[in-house]
Amino acid sequence: MSVTRPRYAEEAPFKIHGGCGLAGICDESGATMSGEDIILAMAVQRDRGNGLGGGFAGYGIYPEFPDHFAFHMMYHDEQAREEAEVLLNEHCVVDLAEPMPTRPVKGISDAPLLWRYFLKPLPGELERLELSEEDLVVRLVMTINAAVDGAFVASSGKNMGVCKGVGFPEEIGHFYRLEEYEGHTWTGHNRFPTNTPGWWGGAHPFALLDWTIVHNGEISSYGINSRYLEQFGYKCTLGTDTEVAAYLFDLMLRRHGLPLELACKALAAPLWSEIDRMPEGERELMRSLRAVYGPAMLNGPFAIILGFNGGMVALNDRIKLRPLVAARSGSKVIVASEEAAIRAVAPEPDVVWMPKAGEPTVARVAGMPWPIHGDLHLTPAEISCAVVGVEDVCDEAVEVTA
Amino acid sequence: MPATFIQPEFRVKIDYDKCHKCGRCVQQCGWGVYDFNERPIPHDEKCRACHRCVTFCPAHCITIERNPLAYRDNDNWSASLRKAVWKQAETGGVLLTSMGNPQPYPRIFDHLLLDACQVTNPSIDPLREPMELRTYLGRKPDAVKVEPDGAGGFRLAEGGGMSRNVELATPIIFSPMSYGSVSLNVHKSLAMAAERCGILMNTGEGGLHEDLYPYQDHVIVQVASGRFGVGPDYLKRGAAIEIKIGQGAKPGIGGHLPGEKINKEVSSTRMIPQGTDAISPAPHHDIYSIEDLRQLIYALKEASGYKPVGVKIAAVHNVAAIASGIVRAGADYVYLDGFRGGTGAAPAVIRDHVGIPVEIAIAVVDQRLREEGIRNQASIVAAGSIRSSADVAKAIALGADVVAIGTAALIALGCHVCQSCHTGNCSWGITTQKPELTRRIDPEWGAERVSNLINAWSHELQEILGALGVNAIESLRGSRERLRSIGLDEQTSRILGVKPAGM
Numbered sequence: 040m041s042v043t044r045p046r047y048a049e050e051a052p053f054k055i056h057g058g059c060g061l062a063g064i065c066d067e068s069g070a071t072m073s074g075e076d077i078i079l080a081m082a083v084q085r086d087r088g089n090g091l092g093g094g095f096a097g098y099g100i101y102p103e104f105p106d107h108f109a110f111h112m113m114y115h116d117e118q119a120r121e122e123a124e125v126l127l128n129e130h131c132v133v134d135l136a137e138p139m140p141t142r143p144v145k146g147i148s149d150a151p152l153l154w155r156y157f158l159k160p161l162p163g164e165l166e167r168l169e170l171s172e173e174d175l176v177v178r179l180v181m182t183i184n185a186a187v188d189g190a191f192v193a194s195s196g197k198n199m200g201v202c203k204g205v206g207f208p209e210e211i212g213h214f215y216r217l218e219e220y221e222g223h224t225w226t227g228h229n230r231f232p233t234n235t236p237g238w239w240g241g242a243h244p245f246a247l248l249d250w251t252i253v254h255n256g257e258i259s260s261y262g263i264n265s266r267y268l269e270q271f272g273y274k275c276t277l278g279t280d281t282e283v284a285a286y287l288f289d290l291m292l293r294r295h296g297l298p299l300e301l302a303c304k305a306l307a308a309p310l311w312s313e314i315d316r317m318p319e320g321e322r323e324l325m326r327s328l329r330a331v332y333g334p335a336m337l338n339g340p341f342a343i344i345l346g347f348n349g350g351m352v353a354l355n356d357r358i359k360l361r362p363l364v365a366a367r368s369g370s371k372v373i374v375a376s377e378e379a380a381i382r383a384v385a386p387e388p389d390v391v392w393m394p395k396a397g398e399p400t401v402a403r404v405a406g407m408p409w410p411i412h413g414d415l416h417l418t419p420a421e422i423s424c425a426v427v428g429v430e431d432v433c434d435e436a437v438e439v440t441a
Numbered sequence: 442m443p444a445t446f447i448q449p450e451f452r453v454k455i456d457y458d459k460c461h462k463c464g465r466c467v468q469q470c471g472w473g474v475y476d477f478n479e480r481p482i483p484h485d486e487k488c489r490a491c492h493r494c495v496t497f498c499p500a501h502c503i504t505i506e507r508n509p510l511a512y513r514d515n516d517n518w519s520a521s522l523r524k525a526v527w528k529q530a531e532t533g534g535v536l537l538t539s540m541g542n543p544q545p546y547p548r549i550f551d552h553l554l555l556d557a558c559q560v561t562n563p564s565i566d567p568l569r570e571p572m573e574l575r576t577y578l579g580r581k582p583d584a585v586k587v588e589p590d591g592a593g594g595f596r597l598a599e600g601g602g603m604s605r606n607v608e609l610a611t612p613i614i615f616s617p618m619s620y621g622s623v624s625l626n627v628h629k630s631l632a633m634a635a636e637r638c639g640i641l642m643n644t645g646e647g648g649l650h651e652d653l654y655p656y657q658d659h660v661i662v663q664v665a666s667g668r669f670g671v672g673p674d675y676l677k678r679g680a681a682i683e684i685k686i687g688q689g690a691k692p693g694i695g696g697h698l699p700g701e702k703i704n705k706e707v708s709s710t711r712m713i714p715q716g717t718d719a720i721s722p723a724p725h726h727d728i729y730s731i732e733d734l735r736q737l738i739y740a741l742k743e744a745s746g747y748k749p750v751g752v753k754i755a756a757v758h759n760v761a762a763i764a765s766g767i768v769r770a771g772a773d774y775v776y777l778d779g780f781r782g783g784t785g786a787a788p789a790v791i792r793d794h795v796g797i798p799v800e801i802a803i804a805v806v807d808q809r810l811r812e813e814g815i816r817n818q819a820s821i822v823a824a825g826s827i828r829s830s831a832d833v834a835k836a837i838a839l840g841a842d843v844v845a846i847g848t849a850a851l852i853a854l855g856c857h858v859c860q861s862c863h864t865g866n867c868s869w870g871i872t873t874q875k876p877e878l879t880r881r882i883d884p885e886w887g888a889e890r891v892s893n894l895i896n897a898w899s900h901e902l903q904e905i906l907g908a909l910g911v912n913a914i915e916s917l918r919g920s921r922e923r924l925r926s927i928g929l930d931e932q933t934s935r936i937l938g939v940k941p942a943g944m
Contacts, residue, residue: 257562259910262838262922270811295584298595308913311575320596324587327602330577331585331817333915339562340910358570358912360563 059243059255060087060229060376063344064384065351065402068370071099074217077225080373080380081208084229087255087376090146092230092242093211094203096194096251096346097222098404105198107134107157108176113239114152115189123183123190130168130179131158139202144214147206151191151239155200173248173293180247185274191240196249199348203228203242211242223404226346228253244346245285251346252288254281255376256361259339267334284343287335299352300399305332307357307397344374349407352399359396366391372402446527451490452506453483459502466494466503471868471878472861489859493868525789538789539862539872541690541781541826541848542796548781549800549929550832554942556923558910565912567903573913574899578614578641578681578843579606579749579773581817605749606773607680609843610639611899612914613833615891616778616824616847617663617685617753619647621698621707621719622785622862623851624879627871630854630887632656637888638895643845646685646696646721648710649675661751664741666695667721669711676745681773683751684737686725689782689799689825691791692755696721698786702865702874735770742771749773756780756802756825757795761809768810768819776845777802779825783848785872786863799825800839804937807840807919830901839937840919853894854887 062080066072077095101109110127114120127133139153160175168175180192194201199222202215208229212218228243244251258264258280265275265283271294273286284306291302305328314325329336340360345352353374355363365374368385374394375381381388394400455466457480467475472489476482488505495503512520525536558564565572586601615631622645629652631642636659643661644653648670653660662679664671676682687693698719708715728734738750752767753776754760764775779799784792803823810816823841827833828849836844852858855869862872870881906912909923917923925942926934934941 257910259558259562260916260920262920263916263918266811266919266921270814270816297585298587301585301587301595310571311573312571320590321594323602324585324595324597327582327585327597329915330603330606331581333913334919336913336916338911338913338916358565 059231060084060380061227061243061253061255061342061344062375062380063224063226063253063346063351063353063373063402065224065372065404066370067350067372067402067404069099069223069404069406070370071221071223072225074212074220074222074225076384077227078209078212078217079383080375081212081227081229083379083383084375084377085207085209087231088207088229089231090207091205091232092203093206093208093228094201094230094242094244094253095208095212095215095217095225095227096199096201096244096246096253097217097220098199098224098249098346098348100200100220100222101157101198104135104157107159108195108197109200110156110158110195111139111193111200111202112154112156113191113193114154116152119187119189120152120154122187126179126183126187127156127158130164130175131160132162133158140216140219141214142216144206144210146210147204147214150204150214176248177289181272181274193240194244194246194251196246196251197348199249199251199346201244201246201251203244204239205242224346224351224402226251226253226344226351243281245282247285247289248293249346249348250285250288250292252281252285252343253346254284254341254343256341256343256356257339258283258337258341260337263334264337281343284337284341284345287337288345291332291335299401301328303352303354303399304328304397305335306337307354308332308336309397310357342376350401350403352401353394354399355394355396357397363394363400364391365394365400372400374400374402445531447524448510449485449488449508451488452485452508453488453494454504454506455481455483456500456502456504459500461500463499465497465499469493469497469868471866471873471875472864489861489868491857491859491861491868493857536789537786537863538792538860539784539786540858540860541783542792543860544793546780546798547929548826549798549933549937550828550835552927552929553800553835553937553939554925554927555831555834555838555905555909556925557908562910564910565907567900567907570907571912572903572906574611574902576609576612576843576914577603577606578609578751578820578822580604580819581606583817605747607641607749608639609641611895611902612837612841612843613827613895613898614641614661614822614843614845615643615850616782616845617643617645617661617683618785618847618851619645619663619669619698620650620710621647621669621702621874623872624870624874624882625650625652625706626879626882626884626887627851627854628653629884630882630891631850632660633884633888634850634891634895635659637892638899640895641680643683644670644679647698647707647719648712649678650706650710654678663753664737665721666723666725667719669713669719669721672712673744676741676748679745679748681749681751682741682745683753683776684725684734684741684772685753686728686734687753687755687757687778688784688787689755689778689780689796690784691787692757692780692796693723694787694791695723696786699865704874707874731766731770734767738771751776751820751822753778753822755782755795756797756799758797760797760802761805764806764821765809765813765815768815772819774820774822774842775806776822776824777806777841779823781826782824783826783851784862799823799836801933801936803836803839803841804921804939808938830898830905833898834902834905834917835924837914837918838920838924839939840921842918849894850891853890854882 135157243253261280291297342361342363366388368388474487586598587595588598590596635642646665657678665685751774752772780796820842824845867873
């Protein structure tokens with residue numbers, strides 16, 4: 040299977056209708072688990088995919104390189120690798136470059152060349168380009184994905200990585216030897232391609248920096264979401280609607296400095312009738328948020344899990360047109376398309392609940408930075424009440440009887 | 442020689458067997474078509490096919506037919522061209538006409554098709570689910586800035602939110618039609634409808650009559666080159682202010698309201714002497730460049746207490762660059778009037794041959810503003826023959842924030858598009874100042890008709906959004922991915938940013 044981005048005309052034969060499955064596990068204590076749990080959670084949701092895409096994101100998996108950007112790359116051929124490496128070396132010091140460790144798995148064929156790199160910006164490079172570290176990486180990712188034929192950046196964050204491809208997720212997980220990694224947060228995805236062909240780069244999670252997205256649904260507002268992002272220099276090259284969600288989070292959280300809770304409220308905006316009933320200050324805030332980020336609102340059915348170095352957030356569309364179940368089991372927060380996936384890894388969870396439309400379900404790893412960027416410099420304590428925390432939701436949750 | 446070579450365009454036929462001889466046709470016709478001598482006697486040459494008599498005939502015995510008179514076939518010298526030459530040979534004048542360009546240029550809206558959901562993303566039922574059309578007209582910041590509110594939440598930082606915007610319940614407003622070109626009762630109907638529907642009417646360039654003061658929160662006050670009726674009080678009354686640079690029906694051309702239409706009320710509203718011609722110069726004589734426009738925009742903001750100020754232009758060849766300049770000059774919205782846009786009076790040669798389609802203008806302006814990163818700084822209002830809710834949806838999908846309707850609202854009030862507004866004899870009481878004609882529109886009745894139209898189109902927009910699987914108008918706005926072209930050449934599709942059907 041190639042990593043060359045498919046052209047539009049080639050898309051038609053792949054228009055297969057259906058859905059997707061997703062799962063996410065986060066140990067809020069920061070304790071790590073191997074990739075086996077998330078593989079198991081995805082395996083029981085096998086029917087939600089069709090073997091044309093599976094993938095995982097793991098956080099905390101590269102403790103030996105905590106301050107390096109880990110680039111997971113897919114190459115169509117050696118030439119693409121050489122061209123991409125020229126770009127990487129032009130701006131960065133690559134401290135380790137090696138093929139991804141994989142093993143042969145029945146059902147997985149036509150894998151592209153898979154490489155990973157641990158890199159840092161060249162000394163003086165950020166000053167020379169007048170860019171932040173993150174902006175440089177974003178620019179590099181955009182350039183490689185758009186300009187290097189046959190090369191694709193699967194992930195580009197620190198101490199995390201995305202392993203994905205064409206196949207059922209449990210096959211992909213074993214192919215990438217995920218049982219050998221230890222992470223505190225994992226997300227997984229089982230794909231039933233609807234609007235892009237099953238190709239390695241097009242599998243979920245989609246990633247930028249340490250942000251990853253797994254998505255079930257079809258974003259009906261893709262047309263305007265992508266045009267909005269183009270204004271800010273993002274190039275939507277994958278021809279898939281999920282990509283925009285990753286970039287929108289990056290724009291709002293990192294570049295506009297919005298708190299995570301408000302970013303979620305912009306993406307799955309409350310109804311005007313709800314906003315009109317809010318107290319004055321909040322009403323003005325939400326009115327501005329919705330009017331300004333109207334083009335960013337994700338409309339249409341979706342359930343997404345946003346992963347990042349401090350944890351994960353699961354979010355449904357504003358009228359909950361896709362399934363999403365959440366549970367807490369000890370220090371673990373588990374979200375999935377189906378309760379079966381939760382019970383596969385935690386047979387007796389403390390609570391299971393159904394998150395409401397547009398209300399984020401949040402899992403935070405203790406001691407990890409919270410995704411607040413920009414000029415705010417807020418401490419996690421200052422925003423914890425604003426975010427609909429897992430504890431708050433638990434109060435309303437249905438108790439699970441054994 | 443006969444006074445004219447031009448033969449009547451229509452024939453008025455009366456079935457005298459059914460005729461009640463009541464004379465209502467004589468009374469209703471504003472054109473003086475009928476004499477009455479024991480029965481109505483029509484003079485065909487005066488008929489405009491406005492159907493006023495037909496509509497009010499209690500016996501349904503009047504038929505208007507096209508004059509079947511044959512002209513020698515000639516695709517080059519059409520009958521209408523021959524008649525135009527005869528008319529100009531008789532008068533030596535510019536041929537005047539009114540309403541929008543009726544020529545058979547392509548209608549791009551009719552070559553665009555909307556998408557709908559099937560299976561992979563569900564359509565949404567607007568009868569059961571919320572379906573939001575609310576729209577904010579005006580400048581938006583690049584990003585929202587917040588700060589902790591001290592109670593664990595967030596509040597807007599100083600100046601971090603949306604500046605003054607006008608809230609619209611649905612993305613449809615009324616286009617500017619001046620008091621003078623239309624009657625006061627039309628203005629009242631539109632103002633009342635605007636209030637009921639939560640939208641805006643637009644004074645046009647003829648000032649704001651005091652009877653409309655109760656509706657001023659739903660009125661855009663226009664400042665045009667003639668500056669009729671403009672004063673500090675006028676500017677402060679409007680919900681927004683609009684500088685009129687151009688009009689789609691007559692780009693580059695000024696206006697001329699004949700003295701006969703300047704009665705006492707029009708005179709006091711326009712602040713000009715009764716009976717004098719009201720002449721709007723082609724350019725504003727204080728705007729000869731973009732920097733002059735900037736000064737006027739800010740002067741109007743200062744004078745009005747920082748109300749949103751929009752700029753209306755005709756869609757012309759270089760519209761994208763012009764609109765970009767207008768946004769950078771500080772306008773809160775850009776009003777694009779396409780070449781099909783209506784008018785109360787215009788030279789036919791200008792109306793029929795100048796400007797570009799509004800569909801193209803929306804597409805290139807929206808794209809240019811996005812490329813320059815200033816799309817959020819101004820709303821785009823699109824007008825120039827928005828004929829149905831489908832046109833509204835397509836205009837919004839191409840990139841407009843709001844559409845403005847003029848002709849459609851007048852049709853709701855009875856207009857039959859006879860294109861004779863400039864005569865001041867409108868039998869429907871719309872584009873006339875004759876008291877016996879203007880009283881034909883009761884503002885209460887008019888407001889209900891126009892409100893019905895806005896509500897009906899809004900419901901249809903909700904149906905379209907539901908089929909598209911989105912429940913808010915902002916998810917369609919600029920989403921050209923939900924449009925496909927049919928029967929357009931590749932270049933036009935590319936300019937529109939729309940893929941052909943099948944792709």
